[in-house]
Amino acid sequence: xxxxxxxxxxxxxxxxxxxxxxxxxxxxxxxxxxxxxxxxxxxxxxxxxxxxxxxxxxxxxxxxxxxxxxxxxxxxxxxxxxxxxxxxxxxxxxxxxxxxxxxxxxxxxxxxxxxxxxxxxxxxxxxxxxxxxxxxxxxxxxxxxxxxxxxxxxxxxxxxxxxxxxxxxxxxxxxxxxxxxxxxxxxxxxxxxxxxxxxxxxxxxxxxxxxxxxxxxxxxxxxxxxxxxxxxxx
Numbered sequence: 001x002x003x004x005x006x007x008x009x010x011x012x013x014x015x016x017x018x019x020x021x022x023x024x025x026x027x028x029x030x031x032x033x034x035x036x037x038x039x040x041x042x043x044x045x046x047x048x049x050x051x052x053x054x055x056x057x058x059x060x061x062x063x064x065x066x067x068x069x070x071x072x073x074x075x076x077x078x079x080x081x082x083x084x085x086x087x088x089x090x091x092x093x094x095x096x097x098x099x100x101x102x103x104x105x106x107x108x109x110x111x112x113x114x115x116x117x118x119x120x121x122x123x124x125x126x127x128x129x130x131x132x133x134x135x136x137x138x139x140x141x142x143x144x145x146x147x148x149x150x151x152x153x154x155x156x157x158x159x160x161x162x163x164x165x166x167x168x169x170x171x172x173x174x175x176x177x178x179x180x181x182x183x184x185x186x187x188x189x190x191x192x193x194x195x196x197x198x199x200x201x202x203x204x205x206x207x208x209x210x211x212x213x214x215x216x217x218x219x220x221x222x223x224x225x226x227x228x229x230x231x232x233x234x
Contacts, residue, residue: 003030018212110133138171147178160191169187
């Protein structure tokens, strides 16, 4: 029986599409995408999911900040924490209010961050861990290099400046330290002197579409093996 996958997105969803295509082609044998959650109501990734009849949800931070000025830092911090708590509940129970759990909702075995642009705080990660949900992320850089945002641009610039000769893409487990979780899959890319940023970016995205499928399959195999071992021990 395939494991349930939730995909988190924020934008166009090209890596989500790579997973959907893999699923449609039979190349995601141990998993099934059962929902897509977006941090933006206008993300084209939602349309991609809907075209494939995959249920979608929107959990937007801007809704929590509505009417609160940027200067009100304490209030915004409290709202962000509520957003985090609600996100964990949404992923675990199918509802931001866990007292109103969706009885038809199936908790994911695996969450794949495929272009999710918000940091996942401990108030999200700890409940997911306690619920036995594994979460992985796609990051367009090598382990330990260019953590956080604009990784492609920063890596390309370092290559052009002669500081490094390799960039790449990794799939890694998600921990509180941004992009510092254990690597699951790493793919290296040569940095070519004089190559325009747009061309490097295009090469990165092509590798991402392969890596997201391979990394997801690899972690699914590990999860299935763990479940089998747990049954044997019991």
